[in-house]
Amino acid sequence: MDLLEELEQIRDEIRLWTLKELDHLGFGHYGGSLSIVEALAVLYGDVMNVRPDQKEDPDRDFFILSKGHGGPALYATLAVKGFIDYEWLYTLNQNGTKLPSHPDRNLTPGVEMTTGSLGQGISVAAGVALSHKLAGRGSYTYTIVGDGELNEGQCWEAIQFAAHHKLSHLFVLVDDNKKQLDGLTVDICNPFDFVEKFRAFGFEAVRVDGSNMREIRQAILTGKKQTEKPVAIILDTLKGQGVPYLEEKADNHHLRPSKQDQAAIEEAIALLEKRATKEAVK
């Protein structure tokens, strides 16, 4: 199996389990969890140096999900990667769970940082990247921020800080899914051009198709050639990505599925399960 096929399998697994855990719970952040599945597949499936048996390795790469409401997708990824049991996914957001809606570093193996109050994870990622740079470590720090999250002033503080300190081993992936809770980002507080903004702030910045893992991976590999600037990769994504019904649904940030939604979600799950079986047979 070549790398891309392998990544496609990981992507499908992550998407399948993201849907299953949200479906089991009955509500949640479907939109913004599904839009980061491809990015997580590339990070955890290929480019990041992280292993469940070496959780404390000081030379590991760090991932911080600054847009903490994408937690369900991160948990699915951690299950696929072997950090947690798949069974845990059915406890998402249940009383006493180790998988709260927003990630908690003190509850879930593999979760590096507690996030959910938007704008904070990116600062923490900058702190980690600075620490590694000062220690002369070659490891990388990755964070995914939401396009809506970039409303937060703290993000731009962190972006200025990272550029000033030339944190070239920091990758900020922007999940540009065009929507935030109350509607389209362009209607609520126009972000204008993220690439131009990041460049103006001293980042290396590029826009890629966020559903295309080859493009995401290539952007990271190219970004790693940088020695002076942190790298922003704007992921052109869709809320509900990978599930056509959810992609098309207008109000898809947080969902408490109707009967019709439920049927479509279960259909998507069945489809992914069928694909997963086929892949397993292969």
Place this chain on the structure above:
Amino acid sequence: MIQQELIQENELKEMRQVYAETLLELATKDSQVIALEADLMSAISTNKMKSKIPDQLINVGIMEANMMGVAAGLSLTGRIPFVHTFAQFATRRAFDQLFVSLGYAKLNVKILGSDAGVTAEHNGGTHMAFEDIGLMRLIPNATVYEASDSTMLKALLKQSYEEYGVHYIRTIRKKAVKLYSEGETFPKGKGKVLREGSDVALIASGIMTAEALKAAVELKKQGIEAMVIDMYSIKPIDSELLVEAAKQTGKVITIENHNVIGGLGSAVAETLGENYPVPIKRMGIREQFGQVGLTDYLKDYYQLTSEHIVKEVRAFL
């Protein structure tokens, strides 16, 4: 040795110098120690250390929220960040960052909030924190100290370095009144009895400790024996000592350069209310904001001088 009578002299060193020197000592000994500043290095004198520990002193610029996040990131990788800014920026401006990224995430950070209360002087109401202790007390498991002199500040910095967790130390920047000799220790969760007395217990912290001592000397002349306690550890607070003081005196007055809501007065009233209720008066800021003025003027304005304490005690007994 504890000074039983008030030494009228100020200390030789400013508190900011003590902070800078102690930090330099810790950073030189331990490469994991990193000081973070938000464009107030020259205000707290850490600028003089920059050449000595260039990689361990980071000026993030005017971005307190980001500074707290960066501190969290440093802590995640095993470093020990010391964060300084004025008390109101360190707490109310970056409170959610402090609460979530450091407190809730259970990380390790030492925060120095300087220019406590009225000592913000000419910076006025925008810069005058009367609520920082209250905010910090609300963070589960955070340790909250207020330093009353340089011996104490140095000791609190060192013991906070030794202990994992969120530690907040409130201080003034300039010279304090000397209260303690070198070598005095200040265990967490304890208070210091500076003077015994059976008529009333004066419980103070920070710059109010010297005022309380001064008031006790005057009260003695008037035949009133006031116990004076320096309650530098506001959280956790020394409930054993508080109960003992309440038993011995039956009347308690708290004195703080802070809002009476949330600070020392609240902490004492809550503790005694639950364990040994006695009549309590809380001296401090009530429903007021700060304003510009010199410390002496403001202490008088907010009724926080030894004269006001004497008056309060006489009215209370």
